[in-house]
Amino acid sequence: xxxxxxxxxxxxxxxxxxxxxxxxxxxxxxxxxxxxxxxxxxxxxxxxxxxxxxxxxxxxxxxxxxxxxxxxxxxxxxxxxxxxxxxxxxxxxxxxxxxxxxxxxxxxxxxxxxxx
Amino acid sequence: xxxxxxxxxxxxxxxxxxxxxxxxxxxxxxxxxxxxxxxxxxxxxxxxxxxxxxxxxxxxxxxxxxxxxxxxxxxxxxxxxxxxxxxxxxxxxxxxxxxxxxxxxxxxxx
Numbered sequence: 364x365x366x367x368x369x370x371x372x373x374x375x376x377x378x379x380x381x382x383x384x385x386x387x388x389x390x391x392x393x394x395x396x397x398x399x400x401x402x403x404x405x406x407x408x409x410x411x412x413x414x415x416x417x418x419x420x421x422x423x424x425x426x427x428x429x430x431x432x433x434x435x436x437x438x439x440x441x442x443x444x445x446x447x448x449x450x451x452x453x454x455x456x457x458x459x460x461x462x463x464x465x466x467x468x469x470x471x472x473x474x475x476x477x478x479x
Numbered sequence: 480x481x482x483x484x485x486x487x488x489x490x491x492x493x494x495x496x497x498x499x500x501x502x503x504x505x506x507x508x509x510x511x512x513x514x515x516x517x518x519x520x521x522x523x524x525x526x527x528x529x530x531x532x533x534x535x536x537x538x539x540x541x542x543x544x545x546x547x548x549x550x551x552x553x554x555x556x557x558x559x560x561x562x563x564x565x566x567x568x569x570x571x572x573x574x575x576x577x578x579x580x581x582x583x584x585x586x587x588x589x
Binding site for chain 2: 396406408411413418419456463464467469471472473
């Protein structure tokens with residue numbers, strides 16, 4: 364049973380470049396979450412989707428960040444232009460819904476992003 | 480005040496010790512509590528979850544919730560070197576989102 368799949372696993376790029384992170388959630392899961400993890404701030408929720416619709420994007424730090432979920436099996440997180448302070452590990456997670464409530468999330472192994 | 484506060488550690492114990500990991504939360508309406516384990520360079524992995532006050536056991540792991548104190552704990556009995564990881568508590572909020580603690584790094588020394 365495949366878990367959440369993220370790509371790429373590592374990304375190193377120069378400041379100002381566009382970065383696109385990709386996520387394939389677990390089949391059948393209705394909710395998808397994007398997180399950023401740093402030593403200083405821990406796991407921060409950036410945005411979450413329910414049935415492909417963005418529900419809460421209050422964690423998206425700036426207009427440089429955007430996320431899409433064109434269908435139930437794919438989502439992207441884009442940073443344009445990238446800055447060194449965006450360097451972090453970005454996680455995607457998905458969960459099913461029962462009785463209208465999100466069930467525990469399952470995480471991918473993350474994308475380690477370094478902006479030089 | 481953050482929704483969830485977690486003891487940052489790090490924690491270092493000898494093999495076989497009992498480990499206690501703790502979090503507090505701010506909103507008494509929160510009802511769904513989870514513990515995740517995260518190995519280095521991997522994503523968080525769901526360990527246990529519970530709705531109610533009291534204890535829930537799974538092998539060497541026990542999750543404890545005290546709603547009156549807004550306090551949750553994870554106990555690990557007979558700790559093993561393979562338990563060395565970062566442990567994150569998580570709580571589902573009213574709006575269906577999840578709040579995570581910052582994690583406690585645990586090292587079990589053989």
